[in-house]
Amino acid sequence: MKNFVSVDDVYDINPLVEQALKFKTDPFASKSLGIGKRLGLLFLNPSLRTRLSTQIAASNLGMESIVFNVDKDGWALEFAEGAVMNGTTVEHIKDAAPVLGQYFDILCVRTFPTLQNREEDYSERIINQFIKYAGVPIVSLESATLHPLQSLADIITIKESVMQIPASESAGVKIVLSWAPHVKALPQCVANSFAQWVGAWGEAEFVITHPKGYELNDAFTANARIIHNQEEALANADFVYVKNWSAYKDYGKIISNDADWMMTNQKIAITNNAKIMHCLPVRRNVELSDEILDGNNSLVTQQAGNRVWAAQAVLNEILKSK
Amino acid sequence: MKNFVSVDDVYDINPLVEQALKFKTDPFASKSLGIGKRLGLLFLNPSLRTRLSTQIAASNLGMESIVFNVDKDGWALEFAEGAVMNGTTVEHIKDAAPVLGQYFDILCVRTFPTLQNREEDYSERIINQFIKYAGVPIVSLESATLHPLQSLADIITIKESVMQIPASESAGVKIVLSWAPHVKALPQCVANSFAQWVGAWGEAEFVITHPKGYELNDAFTANARIIHNQEEALANADFVYVKNWSAYKDYGKIISNDADWMMTNQKIAITNNAKIMHCLPVRRNVELSDEILDGNNSLVTQQAGNRVWAAQAVLNEILKSK
Amino acid sequence: MKNFVSVDDVYDINPLVEQALKFKTDPFASKSLGIGKRLGLLFLNPSLRTRLSTQIAASNLGMESIVFNVDKDGWALEFAEGAVMNGTTVEHIKDAAPVLGQYFDILCVRTFPTLQNREEDYSERIINQFIKYAGVPIVSLESATLHPLQSLADIITIKESVMQIPASESAGVKIVLSWAPHVKALPQCVANSFAQWVGAWGEAEFVITHPKGYELNDAFTANARIIHNQEEALANADFVYVKNWSAYKDYGKIISNDADWMMTNQKIAITNNAKIMHCLPVRRNVELSDEILDGNNSLVTQQAGNRVWAAQAVLNEILKSK
Numbered sequence: 026m027k028n029f030v031s032v033d034d035v036y037d038i039n040p041l042v043e044q045a046l047k048f049k050t051d052p053f054a055s056k057s058l059g060i061g062k063r064l065g066l067l068f069l070n071p072s073l074r075t076r077l078s079t080q081i082a083a084s085n086l087g088m089e090s091i092v093f094n095v096d097k098d099g100w101a102l103e104f105a106e107g108a109v110m111n112g113t114t115v116e117h118i119k120d121a122a123p124v125l126g127q128y129f130d131i132l133c134v135r136t137f138p139t140l141q142n143r144e145e146d147y148s149e150r151i152i153n154q155f156i157k158y159a160g161v162p163i164v165s166l167e168s169a170t171l172h173p174l175q176s177l178a179d180i181i182t183i184k185e186s187v188m189q190i191p192a193s194e195s196a197g198v199k200i201v202l203s204w205a206p207h208v209k210a211l212p213q214c215v216a217n218s219f220a221q222w223v224g225a226w227g228e229a230e231f232v233i234t235h236p237k238g239y240e241l242n243d244a245f246t247a248n249a250r251i252i253h254n255q256e257e258a259l260a261n262a263d264f265v266y267v268k269n270w271s272a273y274k275d276y277g278k279i280i281s282n283d284a285d286w287m288m289t290n291q292k293i294a295i296t297n298n299a300k301i302m303h304c305l306p307v308r309r310n311v312e313l314s315d316e317i318l319d320g321n322n323s324l325v326t327q328q329a330g331n332r333v334w335a336a337q338a339v340l341n342e343i344l345k346s347k
Numbered sequence: 348m349k350n351f352v353s354v355d356d357v358y359d360i361n362p363l364v365e366q367a368l369k370f371k372t373d374p375f376a377s378k379s380l381g382i383g384k385r386l387g388l389l390f391l392n393p394s395l396r397t398r399l400s401t402q403i404a405a406s407n408l409g410m411e412s413i414v415f416n417v418d419k420d421g422w423a424l425e426f427a428e429g430a431v432m433n434g435t436t437v438e439h440i441k442d443a444a445p446v447l448g449q450y451f452d453i454l455c456v457r458t459f460p461t462l463q464n465r466e467e468d469y470s471e472r473i474i475n476q477f478i479k480y481a482g483v484p485i486v487s488l489e490s491a492t493l494h495p496l497q498s499l500a501d502i503i504t505i506k507e508s509v510m511q512i513p514a515s516e517s518a519g520v521k522i523v524l525s526w527a528p529h530v531k532a533l534p535q536c537v538a539n540s541f542a543q544w545v546g547a548w549g550e551a552e553f554v555i556t557h558p559k560g561y562e563l564n565d566a567f568t569a570n571a572r573i574i575h576n577q578e579e580a581l582a583n584a585d586f587v588y589v590k591n592w593s594a595y596k597d598y599g600k601i602i603s604n605d606a607d608w609m610m611t612n613q614k615i616a617i618t619n620n621a622k623i624m625h626c627l628p629v630r631r632n633v634e635l636s637d638e639i640l641d642g643n644n645s646l647v648t649q650q651a652g653n654r655v656w657a658a659q660a661v662l663n664e665i666l667k668s669k
Numbered sequence: 670m671k672n673f674v675s676v677d678d679v680y681d682i683n684p685l686v687e688q689a690l691k692f693k694t695d696p697f698a699s700k701s702l703g704i705g706k707r708l709g710l711l712f713l714n715p716s717l718r719t720r721l722s723t724q725i726a727a728s729n730l731g732m733e734s735i736v737f738n739v740d741k742d743g744w745a746l747e748f749a750e751g752a753v754m755n756g757t758t759v760e761h762i763k764d765a766a767p768v769l770g771q772y773f774d775i776l777c778v779r780t781f782p783t784l785q786n787r788e789e790d791y792s793e794r795i796i797n798q799f800i801k802y803a804g805v806p807i808v809s810l811e812s813a814t815l816h817p818l819q820s821l822a823d824i825i826t827i828k829e830s831v832m833q834i835p836a837s838e839s840a841g842v843k844i845v846l847s848w849a850p851h852v853k854a855l856p857q858c859v860a861n862s863f864a865q866w867v868g869a870w871g872e873a874e875f876v877i878t879h880p881k882g883y884e885l886n887d888a889f890t891a892n893a894r895i896i897h898n899q900e901e902a903l904a905n906a907d908f909v910y911v912k913n914w915s916a917y918k919d920y921g922k923i924i925s926n927d928a929d930w931m932m933t934n935q936k937i938a939i940t941n942n943a944k945i946m947h948c949l950p951v952r953r954n955v956e957l958s959d960e961i962l963d964g965n966n967s968l969v970t971q972q973a974g975n976r977v978w979a980a981q982a983v984l985n986e987i988l989k990s991k
Contacts (some may be wrong), residue, residue, distance in 0.1 A: 053383065061697065063725065073415065073422060077450050080413055081385065091724055093717065100717060100950075109954040111852050116950035120962065120969065124949065127974040128721050208433050305446065306422075306438035310431040318442065325442065330449040375705065395737065395744060399772050402735055403707065530755050627768065628744075628760035632753040640764065647764065652771040 026342040030152055030165040031173055031218075032225045038180060039226075045181050045331070045338035052085045052337075058344050059088030065129035066166065068094045069102075069151070070137040074305060075166045075174065078332035079133060085337055086344065091129075104150055118151075122158035131343055132159050135166035138212050140277030146170060147242065162343045170242075172214040175304050176222035178335040182328045183229075183264055186300055197230060199297070201262040203255060204235030205312035206282045207269035215304050216270045217245040224248030234258035238280040242273050255286060262296040267303050267313055289314045293322055300324045348664040352474055352487040353495055353540075354547045360502060361548075367503050367653070367660035374407045374659075380666050381410030387451035388488065390416045391424075391473070392459040396627060397488045397496065400654035401455060407659055408666065413451075426472055440473075444480035453665055454481050457488035460534050462599030468492060469564065484665045492564075494536040497626050498544035500657040504650045505551075505586055508622055519552060521619070523584040525577060526557030527634035528604045529591035537626050538592045539567040546570030556580035560602040564595050577608060584618040589625050589635055611636045615644055622646045670986040674796055674809040675817055675862075676869045682824060683870075689825050689975070689982035696729045696981075702988050703732030709773035710736045710810065713746075713795070714781040718949060719810045719818065722976035723777060729981055730988065735773075748794055762795075766802035775987055776803050779810035782856050784921030790814060791886065806987045814886075816858040819948050820866035822979040826972045827873075827908055830944055841874060843941070845906040847899060848879030849956035850926045851913035859948050860914045861889040868892030878902035882924040886917050899930060906940040911947050911957055933958040937966055944968045 028034055035041055048054060064083045066076060076092060083090040102121060103114035110117065125132055134155050138146035146169040156163045165173055187198055200223055202216060216233075223231045224247060231249045233241070240251070252258040259265065267288045272278045287310070293299055301317050303325045309315055317323055350356055357363055370376060386405045388398060398414060405412040424443060425436035432439065447454055456477050460468035468491040478485045487495055509520055522545055524538060538555075545553045546569060553571045555563070562573070574580040581587065589610045594600045609632070615621060623639050625647045631637055639645055672678055679685055692698060708727045710720060720736060727734040746765060747758035754761065769776055778799050782790035790813040800807045809817055831842055844867055846860060860877075867875045868891060875893045877885070884895070896902040903909065911932045916922045931954070937943055945961050947969045953959055961967055 063728075065721075071422075073417075074446060077387070077413060077415065077447075081450060084385075084411055089728055091721060093721065095717075100715075103953070107954070107959060110952040111955050115952070117953050117962075120949055120951060120953075123970045124718060124973040125721075127970065128725060128977070305442055307442060308432040308437070309425070309439050309442075310429070311433050315429060318439075326445045326449065329446040333450070393744075395739075396768060399709070399735060399737065399769075403772055406707075406733060627764055629764060630754040630759070631747070631761050631764075632751070633755050637751060640761075648767045648771065651768040655772070 026339070026346050028156055028163045029173060029339045029343065030156070030163060030168060031171050032176070032222050038222070041177065041338050041342065042181050042184050044341060045177070045334035046185070048085065048337045049331070049334045055341055056085065056087050058341065059083065059086035062088045062130040062344065063128065064088050064090040064131050064133065064340070065125055066090055066092045066133045067125065068092070068135045068166070070135055072135050072166060074329055074332055075135065079166060079174070079336045081333050082336035082340055086340055088340070104154055118154045119158050122155050123160060126159035126161045129161060130347070131162045131164060131340065133164040133166045136168055138169040138214070140210055140212065140271060143276040164339060164343070167214055169212070170214055171218040171221070173218055173222070174332065174335050174339065175215055176218040177339065178328055178331040179219055179266070179302060180222055180226055181331045181335055182302065182324055185327070186264070186324070198228070198263045199230040199232065199261055200264045200266065201258050202233045202266045202268065203258065203288060204239050204286060205267045205269045205288060206284055206286050207308060207312060210271040210277055210279050211269050213241060213270045213273055215268050216241055219266055220245045220249055232258045236281050236283060236286065238272055238274065239270065240274060241270070255292070256295055259292055259295045262299045265296060265299045265301050267301060269312060287312060287314060288317060290316045290320070293317065298322070302328055305329055348661070348668050350478055350485045351495060351661050351665065352478070352485060352490060353493050354498070354544050360544070363499065363660050363664065364503050364506050366663060367499070367656035368507070370407065370659045371653070371656045377663055378407065378409050380663065381405065381408035384410045384452040384666065385450065386410050386412040386453050386455065386662070387447055388412055388414045388455045389447065390414070390457045390488070392457055394457050394488060396651055396654055397457065401488060401496070401658045403655050404658035404662055408662055410662065426476055440476045441480050444477050445482060448481035448483045451483060452669070453484045453486060453662065455486040455488045458490055460491035460536070462532055462534065462593060465595070465598040486661060486665070489536055491534070492536055493540040493543070495540055495544070496654065496657050496661065497537055498540040499661065500650055500653040501541055501588070501624060502544055502548055503653045503657055504624065504646050507649070508586070508646065520550070520585045521552040521554065521583055522586045522588065523580050524555045524588045524590065525580065525610060526561050526608060527589045527591045527610060528606055528608050529630060529634060532593040532599055532601050533591050535563060535592045535595055537590050538563055541588055541590070542567045542571055554580045558603050558605060558608065560594055560597065561592065562596060563592070577614070578617055581614055581617045584621045587618060587621045587623050589623060591634060609634060609636060610639060612638045612642070615639065620644070624650055627651050670983070670990050672800055672807045673817060673983045673987065674800070674807060674812060675815050676820070676866050682866070685821065685982050685986065686825050686828050688985060689821070689978035690829070692729065692981045693975070693978045699985055700729065700731050702985065703727065703730035706732045706774040706988065707772065708732050708734040708775050708777060708984070709769055710734055710777045711769065712736070712738045712779045712810070714779055716779050716810060718973055718976055719779065723810060723818070723980045725977050726980035726984055730984055732984070748798055762798045763802055766799050767804060770803035770805045773805060774991070775806045775808060775984065777808040777810045780812055782813040782858070784854055784856065784915060787917070787920040808983060808987070811858055813856070814858055815862040815865070817862055817866070818976065818979050818983065819859055820862040821983065822972055822975040823863055823910070823946060824866055824870055825975045825979055826946065826968055829971070830908070830968065842872070842907045843874040843876065843905055844908045844910065845902050846877045846910045846912065847902065847932060848883050848930060849911045849913045849932060850928055850930050851952060851956060854915040854921055854923050855913050857885060857914045857917055859912050860885055863910055864889045864893055876902045880925050880927060880930065882916055882918065883914065884918060885914070899936070900939055903936055903939045906943045909940060909943045909945050911945060913956060931956060931958060932961060934960045934964070937961065942966070946972055949973050
C-alpha cells in the first residue's frame with residue numbers, strides 16, 4: 026500500500042480487516058516493525074478520536090508520532106499553481122510538503138471541505154497535493170470527501186458482529202445507511218466513504234435512505250439501493266448506520282431537517298433487531314435517541330475502539346510495503 | 348487505589364509521601380511498571396506545571412502519555428441526562444468517556460469551576476461523570492473544588508522540611524494557610540484541598556486565616572482553627588501557605604482585597620522563621636513580596652519540583668492496584 | 670557548550686558542522702547519549718520546522734522531548750524586576766524558569782521581537798533571563814534578534830555544496846545575503862544571525878545587499894561588505910540567501926518594498942550559477958519567483974532538512990558537556 030486516502034488504495038478489504046482483528050487480540054504483535062520510523066500527524070482541522078487512535082496505533086507498531094495542529098490563520102497554505110503570495114497564505118504546499126516528507130516516514134493529514142465550493146472539495150486537491158509533493162506515503166485522517174480510516178473501522182465492527190451470527194444465518198446481511206437530522210451542515214465524508222467501502226466489500230445488501238435532496242455523489246453509491254421511505258428501507262436490516270450529511274446537489278446546504286428521521290427504538294422494531302452504528306460525536310436525541318445509545322443495540326463505543334486497529338492495520342501495511 | 352480525586356481515595360497519606368520521596372531519590376526505580384500502559388491527559392482547562400509534572404511522572408514509570416487540550420468551544424461536552432443536543436454541546440460525556448476509557452489505561456482530567464453556580468461546582472459532576480462512564484481509573488489534575496496532586500506535593504514538601512528538624516523540636520509543627528489578595532477571582536480548590544489533606548494527615552497544628560467573608564466550605568476545614576486576625580494566626584508558625592481564593596458564601600466573588608494581607612518579611616518575623624509555600628503561579632508583590640520569593644524561606648520552587656514525585660507516587664499506586 | 674543562543678556559544682564552527690553531517694549519514698550514532706534526559710521546548714511564539722526538527726533531533730539522541738505552546742494571553746510572563754503584578758502578567762520569569770529547570774535537562778525557548786521597542790528586543794532580555802534563572806542549558810529556537818539553529822543549518826547546507834566543488838575551484842566562495850520584498854514587517858533575526866555566522870565562519874567572501882534604510886545592526890555585519898546595488902552584489906555569487914527583514918534604524922518598519930528586489934532566474938544569470946537559499950516559509954513570487962523554487966538552483970528543501978542535523982549536533986554537544 027502506497028497511500029491510504031480511499032478504498033481504491035486497498036487491494037483486498039478482507040485481509041486488512043483480518044489483520045486489524047489480529048492486532049485487536051495482540052496489539053504488540055508487530056511492535057518492532059516501526060522502530061526508528063516517524064509518523065507525522067498534520068491537522069489542518071481539529072480531531073479527537075482520529076488523532077488518539079492513530080497515535081496509539083503507531084505506538085503499538087513501535088513508531089514515534091509527532092502531532093502538529095495547524096491554526097489555519099497561523100499557517101494558511103497556498104495550493105494554487107503560480108500564485109503571487111502577497112495575501113494571507115504564508116506557505117505553498119510545494120515548499121511545505123517536501124520538508125515534511127524529509128522529517129517523516131509516513132505523513133497523516135486531516136482536512137475538511139469548504140462546503141462552499143463543491144468542485145474544489147471533490148477534487149481533493151489538498152490531500153492530492155500532499156501526495157504529489159511530500160514524497161512519502163500519505164494517510165488520510167479524513168479529507169474533503171472521504172474518511173477511510175473510519176470506514177475501515179466500520180467494516181471491522183460489522184465483521185465482528187457477523188462472526189457471532191451462526192453461518193446459516195449470516196448470508197444476506199443487510200446494511201442500511203440512514204440520514205439523520207443535525208443542527209449544523211456537516212460534510213458528506215463519512216457517508217460517501219461508508220458507501221464506497223460497503224460497496225467495494227460486496228458482502229452485504231446495502232441500502233441508503235434519506236429525504237429527497239440529500240442524494241450523495243453517485244460515484245460512491247453505485248452498489249447501493251436508494252430508498253426515500255425510511256421505514257421501507259429499515260425493514261429486516263441487520264445494521265443501521267445513522268449519520269447526518271449536508272446536501273451534495275444544493276451543495277453544503279441543510280435542505281430539510283425533519284425530526285422524524287431521528288433513529289429510535291420504535292424504528293429498530295422494524296429491523297432484524299439491528300445493531301446501530303455512528304461514527305461519533307453524536308447529538309443525542311437529535312440524530313439518535315438516548316434509549317438506543319444506552320441500550321444493547323448500540324455499537325458506537327466498539328466502533329470508536331476499533332479505530333485503533335483500523336489505523337494499525339493500515340500503518341502496518343504501509344510499513345511492510347516500504 | 349482506584350481513582351485519585353481527593354484525599355478520600357488515599358488509604359494512608361504517609362506511605363504515599365514516603366513512596367514519593369523514594370522516587371525523588373531514584374526516579375527510575377519502577378521504570379518497567381508502566382510499560383505498555385497509556386495515560387491520557389485531558390485538559391478542559393489549560394495547565395503548565397500539572398501537565399509537565401504528570402507527563403514526566405508517567406514517563407519515569409515507563410508509561411506513554413498523550414495530551415489532549417480541549418478547546419471548550421470546539422468540543423463542548425454535555426453532562427445533562429436526557430439532553431436534547433440541539434445547542435452548542437457536541438458530545439455527551441456518556442459517549443466520550445467510554446471511548447477514552449478504551450484508548451487509555453488511566454485517564455487524567457483537568458477542569459475548573461464555573462464560579463457562577465456553587466451547587467454545580469461542588470457536586471463535581473464533571474470528574475464524577477468521568478469516573479462513572481470511563482471504566483478506567485480517573486486522576487484529577489485539578490477539579491472544580493479540589494487539587495489533590497498539588498496537596499500531596501505540599502505535604503511531601505512539608506515532610507522534607509520537618510525531617511530536617513531535630514526530633515526533639517519537630518513535635519507540634521504549626522501550619523498556617525493564609526489568604527492573600529489577588530486581582531482575579533480564583534477557585535477555592537487549592538485552599539480546600541490543602542485543608543482537607545493537612546486535616547487528614549493530622550500531624551500538625553493547623554490554622555486558617557482570612558478576612559471575614561472568605562470562609563471555606565466547612566466540609567474541608569473540620570480539623571482547622573479559623574482565626575481572622577492574621578498576626579495572631581501567624582504566631583509561631585513553622586509553615587505558611589499563602590493563597591488567594593474567592594468567596595464560598597457569596598460564591599465566586601472578591602468581597603475584599605485588602606493589600607495588608609500580602610505576606611512580607613515583616614510578617615515572617617512573627618512566625619517561627621516559617622517556610623513560605625505557594626502553589627504557583629504567584630503574583631509578586633500582590634500575594635507575596637519579592638523579598639520572600641527571592642529569600643531563603645521560600646519553598647515554592649521545591650514544591651513545584653515535588654509535583655513530579657507526587658504524581659509518580661499516585662500513578663505507581665494505581666498501576667499496582669490494577 | 671553551556672547554552673546555544675548565538676554563534677558566540679560555539680568554540681569552532683567547523684567541527685560542529687562535521688558532527689551534523691555525520692548525524693545526517695548515521696542519525697542514530699549517539700542514540701544512547703540522551704537516554705533518561707528530558708528536553709523541554711517552550712514556545713512563546715508558534716513554530717513548525719523548528720519544533721519538528723528539534724524534536725526529531727532529540728529523539729535521535731534518545732532524549733524525550735515535551736512541547737508546551739504558550740498562549741501569550743494565557744501565560745503572560747513578567748520580566749521586570751520588582752514588578753507589582755496586579756496587571757495582565759501571571760507569572761514572573763524568576764518563578765517560572767527555575768521550575769522548568771527542575772523538570773528538564775535542557776530547555777529550548779522560542780520567542781519573537783516586539784518590533785516596537787528596539788532596545789528591549791536587542792537586549793534579548795527574555796532568553797537572557799531564562800539563562801539567568803533556569804539553571805539548565807538554554808537553546809534558542811529563535812529569539813528576538815537571532816536564529817542560531819537556522820544559521821547552523823545554513824552553514825551545513827553551504828558546506829555540503831562546497832564539498833561537491835573540485836578543490837581547485839572551491840577557494841574564494843562568494844555568499845550574498847539579498848534582501849527581498851514581503852507583505853509583512855519581519856524580524857531581523859535570520860539576517861542578523863546568518864551574517865554573524867558567515868562572518869565568524871570566515872571561509873567565504875560575504876556581501877549583503879539591500880535597499881538603503883535596511884541596514885542591519887553593525888554588530889552582526891562587521892565581516893560583510895554592504896552593497897546597495899543588487900546586480901553588482903550578485904556578480905559571481907556562488908550562494909544567494911534571499912530574505913526579507915524590516916528596518917533596524919527606523920525600527921520594525923517597512924520603509925520600501927520595491928518588487929524589483931525579488932529574486933528571479935534573470936538575476937541568477939548574473940551569478941556564478943548560484944545556489945539559492947531561504948529559511949522558509951517563503952512567499953512565492955514576492956520574495957522568490959516560482960521558477961527558482963521549482964528549479965535546480967534551489968537549496969531550500971535541503972536547508973530545512975538540515976535543521977534536524979544542526980539541532981542534533983548542538984544537543985549532542987550540550988549533552989557531552991554536562
